[in-house]
Structure formats: C-alpha cells, structure tokens
Amino acid sequence: MKTVGALLWEPGTNSGWSVEEIELDGPKTGEATVKLAASGICHSDDHLDTGDIPLPWAPVLGGHEGAGVVTEIGEGVVDLEVGDHVVLSFLPSCGKCRMCVSGQSNMCDLGSGVLGGTSPDGTHRIHAQGKGVGAMSYLGTFAPYVTVPVTALVRIDKDIPLKAAALIGCGVPTGWGSAVYSADMQLGDTVVIIGTGGVGMNAVQGSRQKGAKHIIAVDPVASKREAAPQFGATHTAKDLAEAAELVAGFTNGQGADRVIVTVGVLTPEILQPAQEMTRRGGTIVLTSAAPVMQRDIQLDLFTLAMSGKRLQGTLYGSTNARNDIPLIADLYRRGEHKLDELITKEYKLEDINTAFQDMRGGKNIRGVIVYED
Numbered sequence: 001m002k003t004v005g006a007l008l009w010e011p012g013t014n015s016g017w018s019v020e021e022i023e024l025d026g027p028k029t030g031e032a033t034v035k036l037a038a039s040g041i042c043h044s045d046d047h048l049d050t051g052d053i054p055l056p057w058a059p060v061l062g063g064h065e066g067a068g069v070v071t072e073i074g075e076g077v078v079d080l081e082v083g084d085h086v087v088l089s090f091l092p093s094c095g096k097c098r099m100c101v102s103g104q105s106n107m108c109d110l111g112s113g114v115l116g117g118t119s120p121d122g123t124h125r126i127h128a129q130g131k132g133v134g135a136m137s138y139l140g141t142f143a144p145y146v147t148v149p150v151t152a153l154v155r156i157d158k159d160i161p162l163k164a165a166a167l168i169g170c171g172v173p174t175g176w177g178s179a180v181y182s183a184d185m186q187l188g189d190t191v192v193i194i195g196t197g198g199v200g201m202n203a204v205q206g207s208r209q210k211g212a213k214h215i216i217a218v219d220p221v222a223s224k225r226e227a228a229p230q231f232g233a234t235h236t237a238k239d240l241a242e243a244a245e246l247v248a249g250f251t252n253g254q255g256a257d258r259v260i261v262t263v264g265v266l267t268p269e270i271l272q273p274a275q276e277m278t279r280r281g282g283t284i285v286l287t288s289a290a291p292v293m294q295r296d297i298q299l300d301l302f303t304l305a306m307s308g309k310r311l312q313g314t315l316y317g318s319t320n321a322r323n324d325i326p327l328i329a330d331l332y333r334r335g336e337h338k339l340d341e342l343i344t345k346e347y348k349l350e351d352i353n354t355a356f357q358d359m360r361g362g363k364n365i366r367g368v369i370v371y372e373d
C-alpha cells in the first residue's frame with residue numbers, strides 16, 4: 001500500500017526528518033500489519049539524527065514507540081487476530097532463546113538485529129524513491145501503517161486508549177523498570193532520578209509505586225520540575241549539586257539508596273557526582289544512551305569498588321514486554337500509573353521536525369504523533 005513516513009536519508013547529519021510517500025508491503029510469515037493510533041517521540045530516534053547512535057545504512061524510517069489495531073496477519077501467526085489492539089515493543093522477544101526463557105526477554109537474541117536496517121529475514125517491507133528502507137527497531141512508527149514481526153507485538157485489552165498505550169512501547173517501561181527492577185527499589189528508599197523527560201518521569205512513578213520515601217527529580221527545565229510532583233516526586237532539584245544537598249539532609253550524609261540516570265544524552269561528567277551522592281552499597285542505574293563512540297570516563301574507581309556500590313546498566317528497564325506491558329496497562333487502568341499526563345503535546349506527522357525541536361528544547365515530557373482514525 002502507499003502511505004507516508006518520516007525518513008532520515010542521511011542519518012547522523014542533523015538533517016531532520018523527511019515526510020514523504022512510502023510503499024509498505026503486506027505481512028510475510030510471522031508478521032502483521034498494524035494501523036497505528038499514535039507514536040511517541042523518544043529521544044532514541046533523535047540519536048539517529050545527531051549521530052550519537054551511528055547508522056551505517058540509510059534511509060531509515062524512524063519511530064519505535066506506538067500502538068494500534070492489527071489489520072492483516074501473515075502466514076503462521078496463531079496468537080493474534082485482525083482487530084486486536086497491540087502495543088509495539090521496541091525490542092522483540094522470541095520466547096524461546098536462553099535470555100527469553102530465563103526471564104530477560106529484554107535481551108532476546110532477536111534484539112541484535114533491531115538496528116540492522118532490514119526485517120529479520122533480511123528483506124525490506126518499506127520502499128521509498130525506489131530504495132529499500134530500514135525501520136528503527138524493526139518498527140518505524142513514524143508512519144500510520146507498519147508491517148512488523150509479531151515478536152514485537154503485545155496484545156492489550158481494548159478498553160485501554162491507544163494513544164496512551166503507545167507510550168508503553170518504550171519510554172514508560174524503560175523508566176518504570178529502571179526503578180522497579182534495575183534499581184531494585186525498596187520500601188522507604190531515598191532515590192534520585194536525574195533527567196525527568198519521557199523516560200525519567202516513569203522512573204519517578206515506579207519509585208512511588210515501590211514505596212520510596214524521598215523521590216528527588218533532577219532536571220534543569222523548570223516545567224519538568226513543576227510537573228514531577230504529580231508523578232510522585234517528593235522534591236525537585238535543578239542540578240546535581242542541589243540534589244546532593246537534599247540527599248545529604250535526608251540521609252544524615254549517608255547518600256541515596258538509588259540514583260537513576262535518565263538524561264537525554266549520557267555524558268561522562270554525570271558519573272562521578274552520581275556516585276558521590278550514592279550511599280555505600282547503593283545502586284547507580286544508567287538508563288540513558290551515551291554516544292556510541294564514548295570511551296573515556298572520569299570515575300573514582302577505588303570508592304566504587306571499596307564502597308560496594310553497584311553501577312548497573314539497563315536495557316528497556318530490565319522489563320519483560322509480554323509481562324510488563326499488560327501489567328503497566330493495568331496499573332494505568334487502576335489509576336496507579338499516569339500515562340495521559342505524560343503527553344504534553346500532540347503533533348501531526350507533517351510536523352515531526354517541530355516535535356523534535358520541542359524535545360531538544362525541553363518543552364515536552366512526551367510529544368506524541370497522532371494519526372487520523
């Protein structure tokens with residue numbers, strides 16, 4: 001079918017997104033076509049444009065956070081039907097590999113191909129200007145229709161609004177799981193969340209749900225600090241120095257139990273102050289993506305080792321999509337997890353470059369592209 005999509009023809013050059021006609025193929029074996037209701041604007045797509053995540057191929061159809069309705073299924077698909085409501089998970093899970101069966105489906109073997117530039121079978125479902133187009137995360141949600149592997153689709157109940165559900169494809173579980181699983185949040189903890197955008201605001205919510213006592217949201221943008229309390233932040237700080245002072249006061253100088261880093265781009269100078277405000281035996285979770293070629297960091301390794309601190313990376317907040325996407329949808333239904341309030345502004349696909357400018361300008365918790373019915 002002919003449709004439209006937002007492409008980068010020269011990733012890594014800050015060229016912005018080109019909204020143009022694309023040709024989308026129907027589903028092959030193990031795939032489905034989905035009509036999207038909405039797509040979130042996650043910082044990870046911007047990393048493709050800036051080159052923080054370099055792509056050796058082009059063009060790419062961006063977008064990896066969406067939800068919609070299944071319109072067609074390919075051969076061999078037995079667990080989905082036309083009309084099902086689905087969240088598109090930015091990481092697929094096969095359910096069979098060692099990582100999947102050991103409860104770490106965020107690190108499924110299939111994940112190794114999500115930035116490979118083709119569908120899992122090595123061919124393209126999208127074409128533009130006579131060329132095969134790769135999709136971000138096998139998905140490419142910056143288009144109103146997508147044809148994707150069903151390993152990336154998670155069915156949800158039909159009473160969950162699809163616009164809100166779109167965010168459960170990446171930013172929400174990543175932030176929430178960073179607190180709930182990766183940081184192993186405990187009742188009564190003091191936690192610092194550094195960077196409260198679309199990902200970090202969900203780490204705030206996860207911390208509240210796990211019963212953290214002091215939840216300090218750090219962000220240089222005033223509107224983020226003003227919004228943070230409605231998601232569960234008990235205190236806010238504009239920078240790390242201010243946060244460190246609050247932590248010292250709450251913990252008698254001991255330090256925070258957990259520090260979660262969810263800034264837009266992970267740069268090395270954050271690590272040492274984050275470590276200094278973490279207590280002995282505490283955990284620092286790194287959720288943000290760093291520039292891929294970043295190698296040199298300044299960190300007091302002696303203290304890290306001798307104070308038994310844990311520096312913990314996380315992919316997808318250590319969540320298991322097939323368990324945690326419906327779980328978060330249910331938390332939303334019960335009023336425990338806010339999704340609608342994360343959406344600061346809605347955009348049409350044609351205005352996607354404005355949406356990214358607004359993200360870079362710190363204007364939105366989450367911007368969302370909404371597609372017509």
Ligand SMILES: NC(=O)c1ccc[n+]([C@@H]2O[C@H](COP(=O)([O-])OP(=O)(O)OC[C@H]3O[C@@H](n4cnc5c(N)ncnc54)[C@H](O)[C@@H]3O)[C@@H](O)[C@H]2O)c1
Nearest residue numbers: 043044174195196197198199219263264287288289315316
């Ligand atoms: N690990 C994963 O699996 C995973 C998944 C999704 C996104 N990510 C990454 O998470 C990061 C956050 O994504 P997002 O969509 O929430 O981005 P975002 O741009 O919506 O939010 C980032 C926030 O960090 C704030 N910030 C920037 N510098 C800061 C600093 N020095 N101190 C405190 N706050 C600061 C910004 O004002 C903004 O509010 C990105 O790097 C993204 O690529 C990782």
Ligand SMILES: [Zn+2]
Nearest residue numbers: 042044170171
């Ligand atoms: Zn994302």
Ligand SMILES: [Zn+2]
Nearest residue numbers: 094097100108
């Ligand atoms: Zn797997």
